[in-house]
Each structure stands twice: as structure tokens, then as C-alpha cells.
Amino acid sequence: MFWGFSPAIDFLHEMDKTLLEGRKELNILLVGAADARHILQTMARYYVNNQLITINYFIIEVVMELIARQMLLLVVALEPKEKLGLAEKARLWMELYGNTLLRHSSYEYLVNKSVQLIHMVTDIKFLARRMPTFNLSQLKYREKDILENIFRFWSVNTFDTVKLWDERVRKSLGVRYDSKEGAFDWDYSMKLKDISGASVINSGEFKKWRRIGIAFSWLETEANSSNPTLACGVVLNGDKLHHMGYMGDIRAGPFFTFGLKCDDADMMKTYNGVHIKRSSDIFERNLMRIFYEIENQAEYEPDISEFDPNLGVSVVADDLPEASDVINLSGHESSGLQNRGTINKAKEDYSCLPGPEPGQSITFLPRNALTTHPHKVDYQNHFQAIFIAHNILQYVTSDLFNMADKGAVIVFESIKFCIGISKEEVVSHQKRIEKLAEESNCDPIGNFDPFINEFAFFKIKK
Template identity: 40%
Template sequence: MLWGYSPAQDLLGALLEVRPEGMGEGRTVNILLAACSDPRHILQTVAKFYTHDARVTLHFYVAEVLLDFVARQLLLLVLALEPTDRVPLHHKTRLWMEIFANALIRPKTGEYILEKSVQLIHMVTDGAYLSARMPCVDLSQLKYSERDKLENCFKYWVKNNFNISRHWDARLRSKLGTRYDSKNGAFEWDYYMKIKDKPGVLITPNEYNQWRKNGVAFVWLETEYCLSNPTFAMGIRSVGDDLLESGFYGDMEISPYYTFASDCEDEEMLAKNHHSNVKRGTDIFERNLLRCFSEIENQKPYIHVSRDERNLGECVLKINELNVDPKPRLEANLTKTKENYSSIPVGHRVTFLDVDAIRKLPHKSKYREFFDVVFVSQCLEKTLSNSDHHTKFFSMLKNDALVMIETRKAFVDLSKEALKAFEDWSKKIMRENQCEPVGGVDFENDFIVKYRVNRKDR
């Protein structure tokens, strides 16, 4: 799971809705992101910070289940916080989108990944340099062995021996079986019968079909996608002097569009013509990300400056068919000088926890009634199913804390019975941990449901 299946959330804004009396000046709001897979909530919360009259500091604690996701989040945060004089806003936005969701990328994007992989090696191995280059990021909670594995991830990205086309095609054949030769029809069936009529779905059938076929979610005019995205490689490990990956095990059915393309503040981006979207999910995603990055840096409303923008909702922008032969590779110098500039100053903190944190954190006295907000990914159902474990997990939340649960609304192949089972499980653990619903709780139509901790024994 390389991305989440719910829109980016302003977590501070959501917390203020359940605590209208405010936060208290000068305090720290502690936020736990449990297995979110990507930094979308961090970016959206920091971007919208200026809209709230809250003189607080945000401290995000990121608990992932795989170091591969930590490595990707670090790269995506480095790019998101690049000053505009280093990476212009529109260029930054498209770079981020490609790295985030495209299995095949442009050579220019490949060069950026190589350059930043070298810098990330320096950051992981040199705490002083990390504090200077990315002062908002804290890796001190990671074990030394985990930092070594992160370093291996970045070194593998530099080598980029990954062939995503081979992995994507092999998994397609395995998943579709006899339907592989008629895969376009299978993808169209999934779109029109399982996705199109869901609330909050703004992607076009052409986009979805293309992404299912070759893993390229975002396409622009006059661009060439010819390099594998090394950040899609999973299970990177060292074997002697070699660095190997286990393969690609990410999402191939749901799509990455939901994270930033489920809605838009600009009404013209949501226009329809003959019941079809005038704008693509790609265009909506780009506009939302432009706004997010601009507001992070400037802390004021984003005013869009129109460029050569076209209505491509019904157009098919084709790219080359999958080529399972090895791709040409780029080279980078591992001894490259460290960058001497700092990221955009955000005034908040992001701490990455070790991969066992979701199980271990509740046993540490420091974290008892510590968090103001927790976002729980839908993938943690098995982890939190044990009653003793989820009771300890919820003991880390303050009374009046906000709990946000990602639903499985975006899933394509789950039966109604499976969706109902997840809903029943979620409601059960909320009752057992004295959490009451905030507003309407609709697992079928909402990407996220909210609860508030209300311990009546207080």
C-alpha cells in the first residue's frame, strides 16, 4: 500500500470542531498517524494551519509498518518542503505527483530522485545535517538497524535496477488470469460498475483504465515516461555487496487519485458536460496540490493564476505500452556534496517511529493519555482486533481526543458482507473504548468516520 485510500485531512481543523473551546496558547498538539502510508495529512494540516486561530505547535508521530513507506515519506516531505527558489511551484507539484503515483517516470524526475537519495543518505547517517537540512524531521526514535535499512533503500534508488514494468505485467497476468487478453474490458467493468457512481469519485474512465494497465496515474501533454520509479520497489535488503528488492506489492485496483482528487475548492474544476467530468482527476489532484504547497510556504490563501489549461476529461493521452525489458538507467555520484540550504520553515515537528511502534508504544508510560488526534488506517484491522491490544492502544489518547478511522469505501472488490464486517468491527472497538461518534457515521459513503473519546468514568 503505497498510498492511503482517503482524502488528505486538516487534522487540526477536525480537532477544533470537537474542541470548540480552543487548545490553549503555547501548547503542543500531538497527532498519531497510524499506518497512513503517505504524508498527505501532514501536508494538508500544515497548509491549513493559518486558517485557525490556534497558537499551538503540531507534533506528528508517524508509525508505519514497513520501512519502505518511511523512505518514501521522507522523499515526499523533502520535495514538498523545497523552497520555491530551488524548485518552482508547478514543477514541484508535478514532480511530487509522479514520484507519489507513477510507476513509470520522466528522466527529469529520475534525476531528482537520484539527487535527493544521496542527500537522504546523508540525513539518515548524520543527525546534525538532518537538523540543518530538514529541521522539522526527527529520526531519533528509529533503531540503528532501521536507519541502516533506510540507507540501503536510498542506495538502491540510486542504482535503480528496478524494472516496474516486468513486475506490473506479471501481477496483472496473475490477477486477471484468462481475462488478461481482454483486460481493457475488465478495467472498464470495474470503473463503470464499481467506482463511477461512488460519491467523491472524480476520475475519468480513461485515466483509470490507463493506470490499471501500466501504473501511470498522471499524464501531461508532451511528456515521456520511460524510467521505472524506484520508490515502488519493496522489501529492499542487502545480500553481500548487492542490494535486492522483493518486488512490487502495491495497489493495482483502487488507484491513488482519492488522496488529493476527491473534491476541490475551485468550482470550475468540478464542472461536468453530459454527465462526464470536464477536468481529469489528474487536473484536480494538481490544483489541490498546488494550493497545498503554496499555502505551506506562504501561510495565506492560494490564488490560482490560469495558464494554458485545457479540458481533457474526455481525451485519451496515451503513453507507450509496457516494455518489460530493462530500462536505461541514470547515474549519480554517491559522494556528492551535501546541500547547504534548509527546507521551508514550518514551525512544527514530524517524528518517525520504529516499525513496531503501534504494538510497543502503548506499553510506555510516556504515551499514556498523550495524543490529541489519532488517524487509524483501514489496514490496521488485524493489528487492533485483539481486545487487549486495542484497549492499550486507545489508552494513549486523551479524554476528548479525536479518532479518525479510514473506511473501505474506495475498495473495488470487497463484498457487501466484508464491508459490513469492517463497519461492525470499527463500531465495536469504538464502543469498547468509550468513543462516541462525531456527526453522522456513514461507512458506505464517507472515506473517513470520526469519533471522540468520552471516558464517562472521569
């Protein structure tokens, strides 16, 4: 729920160049993408495509918590280097993205940014100055109120992520809970490793995530503060904020978006058929490249001397802490404001990183846009690219493609990385994609093997 199950896409690279010729503006629709990975990847590679074109991203999510998280992740990604260094930005982004627990410094950052995000939602002028790439004008007032409540909840964190995570694991495994290590090892050895491209994920980091929800960790850091951005169903009841717990993924993990492949050969080396680097290390390197290229619009050349050569399979030990140990460690989280440090309630006086000229914008559409916007005149033939997440496919009809321009690229996410589904379900998902594409007058681009390909690409021929 909180992350995608496919790698990030550079949409400019995937588009037919004839579609871009003479065009001054490009509109991209992301349906259920769950995170900002495609936006960041396209922003980072803008200079490679050398297109002086305005790019407008439009986001549809059916859950407001996903809108809130994407706003936060984009705020982090677009921080100027004077506010966040490259390596620190990457690790902070990873923690907020896929860990149940945060370092104290990361938690303090989250609390302070939650206050700033409240200002952005409630003050249009401040939003235009602080995050000019954001456009919240199409959200309903009720949806903005929900966003404000979510950010308030993050700033007063009483969310015990580890306890809630353990409850989910216990319920999922049932009588197998006492032998959960064996169950996790089975899922890794018999399911995850068999998936094409997933062998780079280290067994230790996968099992640690399955056990306590920490996907990304480093030797010199300690995480002991709950991550409230993983809360679902935040609602205001009287003067109190309530939540429905953690309802996200506990089977596959957040590794697939940036943690499978890397342009740097040193990150993909193997020894006796085993990857030397963890998926977490690859994830971090890819994020550093993306953040550097967004800010500098130039190729990122990593300084290998800056990276610890000992990081890799050797850091992931078998004697990882049990969930109960981490619960004791993080038990102070519900105690309130005294553990938070200084909260900056004043509005920040700087702006995010400028997008490449002539600019980029990110528009958040209302939750019902999936059914209402295909019938709006302003959105007919509006988008030159549309991405559809695998878990949203069941809600998509051919009406959605009324918004697609002639020659537009349509990208369907596969379910190859979803653990615990049968081969029959994979094939059934493929057939739903092909049926919807046929009904929507789409031609396939290349072949689609649901067991190998992360995406199915189509092109509107109307």
C-alpha cells in the first residue's frame, strides 16, 4: 500500500519521440503509484532527454495517507543541499519510506516538516513560495482537512509501529508465529528468490523487514522512534486523532522501487553467485544519483572512497533483534512532546529546488477523480502518458482512457513482485490488462511476460 511493486520509470525515455516533437507541455497521470518514484526518476533524467518542455504530473490516490506521504517524500527529495546533504537526504528518504522505526534525528525532521506541511495545506501563498511545484487547488476542502489532520497526527506521534507490525505478523502467520523465522526463510528461498530480478535482495535484510518492519539499516545508526507516516485511516473525533493501525504490505517489502538495479558496476558485483551489495545499498546509491541529478541537471559520478567497502552481505547478521526487544526500546514514543526536541512552528523562509526550465508541476487530484475526471471536457485527450498500479486495476474502466491523447503511452504495473499469489492469479492479472487495453483501443508495445516484465506497455491508437 505505501510503496510501489515495480522500479521507477523515466517517462520521457519511454515515450515515442514523435509524440514529443514540437510539444511545449507534457501531462503525465499516475494512478495509484503510491509513492513519488516515477516523478523523481523523470525529474532526474530530464537533462538526458534534452527536451525544453514543461512537465505536469497528476496524481490520483484513493487514500489520503498516500497523498500525504508523497508530499512529504517530495519535500525531502527537493530540499536544497544547504538544508540536507546528499547522503543524509538519501538515508532520511529511505527511513521515512520503508522503516517502522526512525533515527531520532529523522523523527525530529518529520515532526518539524509535518508542521510545515500543515502550513502548506492551509496557506496557499506559503505553499506557492515554499513548494511551488505543488498544486492542491483541485482537492476538495474536506480532503485538505483530512491532510491537515494526517500531518497533525504525525506531529503528535502516538503510533506504536512495532507493536502494530507484530500484531499483523502474528495474525498473518497464526499457529506458525512461533516458528516465524522458518516461515520468513521459506518465503525468501522458495518465493522471492525465484522471481526474476529479485535475487539481489539479501536474505538477512528481507527477514529483518518481515520480522520488525525495518527494511533499511546501517551499522552506525540506531532507530528507536516510531514512523507515524505508516498509519492508516487517520480521523478526527472531537479533539482527538484516531487511526486504524498499519494496513500496508508485510510480505514483499519496499525494495523493488530503487533497490534492484544500478548503473554502477561496483554495486552489482557477485561472488559465487551471491550479490556482494545489499538491495539497501543499491537503493541508497540510486537515490543519491537521482537527488544529485535533480539539483544539478548533470551526471552523477560517485566517489567510491566515500562508501564503506564492508557494507553488503556481511552486515546482515542472523542474530537480529526480536520484535519484543524493539518494542521495549521504543516504548517512550507514546509519552508525547517531551521527547521531540524543538519544534519549528514558524513558516520556513526558503523554497524547494527549482525544477529544470521551463518548469515542472505536481497536481494532486481528488479521490473520486478516477470516475469523475474522464467525463470532464478539460481532461479529454489531456495526457500523453498514464501509469496504472496493479492494485488499482480492478477499479479502472475504459472511460479512463478518454483522457489519453492519441499516441499516449499506457503503463500497467505487473504483480510479479507480489509474494503469496499463485501463478493462476498472475495470468489472470495479465488477462485483465489485455482485456482493458483491447476495450480502450490500445496497441501493445513489445511483448509482456507477467513472470519476467515489471510493466506492460501499450499505446493509444485512437
